[in-house]
Amino acid sequence: MSEADAIVSAKKKPQHSVGTHTKNTAALQAQDSIAKTENLLSSEKNQLKKQTTKTDEQKKTSKHQTAMQLDEGKFSAYIGSVPGLDVNDPKQFPDAVYNPKDYFQGYVQSALMVAEAKKQVLRLNSGWKSLIIFPHNHEVWLDADDKQLRAFASVAMNKISAPKMTLIPVESNPASIQEDLEKFHNKDAFLWKLAVWTSKGRYPSALDIHRAVFLKNWPNFTRLVVTPHALRISALLIAGPRTLPDIVEVLKIKLQYVFVFISAAYALGLVGQAKREVDEIFQPPAIKKSEQQGLLSRILGKLRANKS
Numbered sequence: 001m002s003e004a005d006a007i008v009s010a011k012k013k014p015q016h017s018v019g020t021h022t023k024n025t026a027a028l029q030a031q032d033s034i035a036k037t038e039n040l041l042s043s044e045k046n047q048l049k050k051q052t053t054k055t056d057e058q059k060k061t062s063k064h065q066t067a068m069q070l071d072e073g074k075f076s077a078y079i080g081s082v083p084g085l086d087v088n089d090p091k092q093f094p095d096a097v098y099n100p101k102d103y104f105q106g107y108v109q110s111a112l113m114v115a116e117a118k119k120q121v122l123r124l125n126s127g128w129k130s131l132i133i134f135p136h137n138h139e140v141w142l143d144a145d146d147k148q149l150r151a152f153a154s155v156a157m158n159k160i161s162a163p164k165m166t167l168i169p170v171e172s173n174p175a176s177i178q179e180d181l182e183k184f185h186n187k188d189a190f191l192w193k194l195a196v197w198t199s200k201g202r203y204p205s206a207l208d209i210h211r212a213v214f215l216k217n218w219p220n221f222t223r224l225v226v227t228p229h230a231l232r233i234s235a236l237l238i239a240g241p242r243t244l245p246d247i248v249e250v251l252k253i254k255l256q257y258v259f260v261f262i263s264a265a266y267a268l269g270l271v272g273q274a275k276r277e278v279d280e281i282f283q284p285p286a287i288k289k290s291e292q293q294g295l296l297s298r299i300l301g302k303l304r305a306n307k308s
Contacts, residue, residue, distance in 0.1 A: 069226040072257075079227075079260060080154060080200045087201040087256045090245070096259065097205040098198065100267065102156050104128075105191075105198040107165050109267065112140075112187065114167060121170040128152055132170055132177065138187045141177055146193075153197035189223045192264045196225055199263035201256035203244065206266075212241035212274040213262065219270060227264070228257045241274050 070078055081087075087096040100106040104126065111124045115133040124131040129144040129152075142149065177183075207213065215237035221230065232251050236242060242250070247258045265271045 070228060072228045075228050075257070076201075079196055080150070082200050082202065085202075087259060088254050090255075093209055096202045096255075098200075098202045098263075099205045100195070100198060102158065103198045104153055104155075104157065105194050105267065107157070108191065108194060111167050112191070123168050123170050125166045125168065127165075133187075140185050140187055140190050141180075141183050142185065142190070143180075143183060149194065150197045153194055154200060186223055188220065188268055189225075191267050192219075192224045195264040195267035196227065196260055199260050201260050203259040203262050204266050207244075207262070207271075207273055209244050212243050212246075213237065214241035214272050214274065215265065216270050216272055219265060219268070224264075227260050229253045230257075230261050233258060233261050237271075 085095055086092055100109065107124065107126065108131065111122060111131070111133060112135075115122045115135040119135055121135070122133050124133065129142060129148070131143075132141040134140065144152070203209065215234060218234060218238060219230070229251060232253075233247060236247060236250060244255070244258050244262065247253075248255050262271055
């Protein structure tokens with residue numbers, strides 16, 4: 001090999017080596033970039049999935065935690081009334097009653113108990129709108145808005161020429177449920193407002209208006225429709241049993257405010273009635289105004305502390 005050939009050969013070898021090294025480095029960088037991109041996309045996908053789930057849960061949670069407080073001016077328009085009946089007239093007490101079993105409320109209550117006992121997702125078919133009960137998370141899903149429910153709640157079932165009520169198992173969640181998360185309701189909040197709209201200011205026929213009633217537990221007002229004077233009525237009944245007219249006399253409020261609260265609380269199983277004579281003998285004396293306000297202030301303070 002001549003000296004010139006040797007020099008040419010020596011120059012070619014480094015160039016070939018550098019080129020190979022550069023190609024390998026570029027390949028490794030490309031693979032690393034692809035891996036990082038895939039990890040980033042996977043992370044963003046998981047984050048999007050979590051965000052979507054969080055948003056869905058927020059929709060349901062906000063629906064569940066929404067409480068409505070009604071003042072006296074809006075109350076009558078909100079609950080409606082029974083034509084020809086003045087529930088505030090003591091002479092009409094015998095007519096100021098209703099039987100939940102004659103309305104959609106009664107069927108819903110029965111369906112809720114069955115679903116809870118069986119621990120099974122059930123659909124209540126009423127010939128109106130589909131109602132699906134989820135006992136495991138204490139929710140219901142209704143394919144209707146509140147305006148539609150309020151109108152249907154007050155219609156007696158025996159006046160509807162509709163198919164018989166049926167209760168059937170639901171094997172999987174229909175696609176429509178996943179798309180309409182706003183139609184989910186907390187079970188107690190749903191039943192409470194259903195009873196409010198069904199009663200229209202009347203009291204349940206299962207209760208004797210002349211016998212004292214008592215409150216078993218304080219209602220969770222952070223999720224419920226807070227009717228006029230509901231907190232005062234609750235405070236009075238927590239202190240001791242009272243008849244419905246006695247509640248009106250002590251608090252100086254309209255009968256319909258007492259009746260509608262009792263109807264809603266009774267639907268949730270929060271109200272009991274004294275059955276023994278001794279229960280009525282030991283009714284508490286009338287609460288003085290200052291004592292009553294002090295108790296109510298303490299309860300309101302506790303509620304505010306829990307919400308904060």
